Amino acid sequence: xxxxxxxxxxxGNPVARAFAVTGDAWTQLILRxxxxxxxxxxxxxxxxxxxxxxxxxxxxxxxxxxxxEQREARGSATRMEYRLTEMGLDMFGVAVMQGQWERKWAxxxxxxxxxxxxxxxxxxxxxxxxxxxxxxxxxxxPHHVRWEAGEGLVPIAPPTSRRRRTQPIETDRAIIDRSxxxxxxxxxxxxxxxxxxxxxxxxxxxxxxxxxxxxxADRLKTMVLQGVLEKRLYQQAPPRFEYRLTExxxxxxxMIMAMHGWSERWLxxxxxxxxxxxxxxxxxxxxxVCDIATGRKIDPRNIRWEVEAAAPVxxxxx
Numbered sequence: 001x002x003x004x005x006x007x008x009x010x011x012g013n014p015v016a017r018a019f020a021v022t023g024d025a026w027t028q029l030i031l032r033x034x035x036x037x038x039x040x041x042x043x044x045x046x047x048x049x050x051x052x053x054x055x056x057x058x059x060x061x062x063x064x065x066x067x068x069e070q071r072e073a074r075g076s077a078t079r080m081e082y083r084l085t086e087m088g089l090d091m092f093g094v095a096v097m098q099g100q101w102e103r104k105w106a107x108x109x110x111x112x113x114x115x116x117x118x119x120x121x122x123x124x125x126x127x128x129x130x131x132x133x134x135x136x137x138x139x140x141x142p143h144h145v146r147w148e149a150g151e152g153l154v155p156i157a158p159p160t161s162r163r164r165r166t167q168p169i170e171t172d173r174a175i176i177d178r179s180x181x182x183x184x185x186x187x188x189x190x191x192x193x194x195x196x197x198x199x200x201x202x203x204x205x206x207x208x209x210x211x212x213x214x215x216x217a218d219r220l221k222t223m224v225l226q227g228v229l230e231k232r233l234y235q236q237a238p239p240r241f242e243y244r245l246t247e248x249x250x251x252x253x254x255m256i257m258a259m260h261g262w263s264e265r266w267l268x269x270x271x272x273x274x275x276x277x278x279x280x281x282x283x284x285x286x287x288x289v290c291d292i293a294t295g296r297k298i299d300p301r302n303i304r305w306e307v308e309a310a311a312p313v314x315x316x317x318x
Contacts, residue, residue: 004149006208010193011155013274014263015256020159021065021267022091025184026050026058028098031067031084031091035300039081040073066266067091087266092300093289094262096129097255102179105227105248115308118298125293127303131257132290133278135297140287142253144279153273155210158186182226183255187211191219195229195249196256200242228252261287 010016022028029048030038038044044055059082062068067088073079099116118127130139182188187209194205206216220243223229228249231241257276264272264286276285289298 004153006197006199006204007155007210008153009149009274010190010197010199010208011210012153013193013260014268014272015193015259016156016190017267018259018263019186019189020156021061021067022094023183023186023189024058024159025180026054027062028095028180028184030055030058030062031088032095034068034082034084034088035092035095039083040079041082062088089300090262090265093129093131093298094255094258096289096298097131097258098179098183100129101248101251101255105251116305117308118303118305120291121302121304127298128292129289129298130292131254131261131287132295133283133285133287135288135290136295137290139292140254140257140285145285146277146279148275148277150271150273150275152268152270158190182223182228183252185219187215188219188223191216191223192228192249192252193256195243195245196253200244201234201240202243205243223249257287258289261289 004012022031026048030044033044033047038047041055041059044050044059045052048055050058059068063070063082065087066085068082069085070080071083073081096118103115118129119125120127132138133140182192190209190211191205194208197208199205199208202216202220205220206213209216220229220231224231224243227246229243230246231243234240234242260276276287277283278285290296291298
């Protein structure tokens with residue numbers, strides 16, 4: 001097989017497919033509220049303050065993609081509500097890993113609101129999330145992962161009508177909040193993906209992504225300001241810089257792995273275009289978020305969560 005191009009690797013892998021569906025700040029916040037129990041249009045509108053047209057568009061997209069489904073509301077034959085499908089519920093693991101990153105790295109005077117603790121509803125035992133190579137397996141070690149290109153590794157079209165917000169979305173919910181400033185934009189994700197594939201210089205990132213230079217410059221500047229990338233001088237005359245992942249940037253790896261696994265399960269019906277392999281054993285990796293103690297996959301229907309530094313918050317996604 002001919003080795004895939006860098007552009008195909010970055011823009012055609014399972015995570016690229018996933019971010020084409022969910023790589024939007026409003027979409028991520030809608031899913032977060034669904035995990036908190038939102039089901040009606042008015043719930044999202046009141047909690048997020050979204051423009052009606054934007055909310056309608058995102059709910060329609062999530063329904064078309066299969067993460068939400070419309071049902072008749074209980075006790076009403078005329079009112080409809082939105083429920084998470086199995087596909088949507090499976091996104092909970094990604095949200096949890098995104099929240100774990102926020103707990104460590106989010107810049108907020110209210111840092112304690114990210115201190116989420118998870119518990120098994122039946123046993124009351126504490127649940128510690130981690131990305132495993134498969135359910136019942138072992139936590140993924142980044143240095144023990146390699147990839148193999150499969151069929152269908154071709155760039156996908158980036159989403160349309162999803163402009164990056166210039167102002168932060170102010171909310172007071174835990175799990176996902178401030179990270180939407182970074183991960184709630186498709187091209188920001190693409191820049192991050194390029195960094196994980198060790199592309200560091202503007203020209204090589206631009207060639208791989210095929211994005212307009214002004215958009216790329218803006219996203220690189222944003223990622224540096226957010227502390228995910230750092231800018232290093234590699235040439236004095238004329239001055240030229242490269243962009244490297246910071247510790248905060250590298251710590252996004254578990255969320256990326258969780259997204260890879262979700263995409264393989266739901267968006268790659270003909271097989272993964274980019275398979276992950278455990279270097280020591282040669283076994284395939286099917287990334288899934290599990291409880292580190294039991295190895296069981298985390299299911300929001302069996303989990304309750306609390307903010308440790310505040311009053312407990314009981315939640316339900318069923």
